Amino acid sequence: MRAWQVAELGHAWDVLRLAEVRVPEPVVGEVLVRVLAAGLNFPDLLMCAGQYQVRPDLPFTPGLEVCGEVVAGGPVGTRVIGAPLPAGGLAEYAVLPHGASFEVPGALPPADGAALFVTYQTAYFGLHRRAALRPGEVLLVHAGASGTGSAAIQLGRAAGARVIATAGGPDKAQVCRDLGADLAIDYTDGDFVPAVLEATSGRGADVIWDPVGGEVFDRSRKCIAFEGRIIAVGFASGRIPDIPAGHALVKNYSVLGLHWGLYRRHRPELVAETHAELLKLYADGVVRPLVGQTRPLAEAPQAYRDLAERRVSGKIVLIPWTLAA
Ligand SMILES: NC(=O)c1ccc[n+]([C@@H]2O[C@H](COP(=O)([O-])OP(=O)(O)OC[C@H]3O[C@@H](n4cnc5c(N)ncnc54)[C@H](OP(=O)(O)O)[C@@H]3O)[C@@H](O)[C@H]2O)c1
16 A cells, blocks of 8 residues: 655655555454545644654654544444554554544545544543633633634634634634634734733633643733633644743642643543544534645645645645545
């Protein structure tokens, strides 16, 4: 089968090589799927560069999530979504480990299926399990037009929160409004802190979704409400911020770490429950993954470059060769 492989670490678009490899063989408990769609994620970029928590042996195939059709090891023909481990989605076939494949309706478009996994699970765990977001609270979503941000806006609205989003540029700000944000702030046009304070009568946001880190995290501490919760989701800016304990004390707020992947290891039953809840929200039309681009798998290197250079809103989903024609 054809698969993209990384044999040396670096920028994904520089190091990805197309290879002819053996179809992986599932062991007991694993399922083999024919990949129908593969979702790209920011962590793939980190993994290709050797900067992610998970460092697969070289060479490896990147790609954290797929929607596929079971061809061996499980109910053949069933459509599932899930995470190949530790990587492996950018290929014609992928193996999903035990407990890491989740059935979806056969009619679910594969691109939506692939995009309904990592970012939605992450956003759901962050908002509900970690931050215990309540109806009527103000949720500030940074990078609202990103993969995780777009999911957080939709899930925040679904939870009954008032959602404020930030984004880089007027087009992305409009994307946030279209996703359901009550207010979208184009941070290229001015600081988000006074805008958030003005919109909340000086209180600030109860929950802040921060996948950016760096200066964005530092500034977020200026507009967090009393008893607020800042969720440290990621550091797309490239800088991991320090958390000043004294400031958290005097303003009475919390900083919550979020590593969704650990729930798969420690609390897999919660991941399955969240999958069921996400499918219900999808069926009710409450959430719709923002698939900004659907492209052939052949374009993986350029697609990763577009992701890294912030040229996409929502998710990029790749469709394998045999299906893309
Ligand atoms: N905690 C977890 O379990 C978990 C799970 C998944 C992802 N993550 C992390 O969450 C972060 C976002 O992931 P994602 O999939 O949502 O990413 P994404 O779709 O690629 O979006 C990242 C966004 O961050 C903003 N950004 C600000 N500074 C940036 C910079 N220097 N380079 C690139 N983007 C920058 C951009 O939005 P603007 O153009 O609007 O500024 C960009 O669109 C990543 O750090 C990822 O590793 C964490």
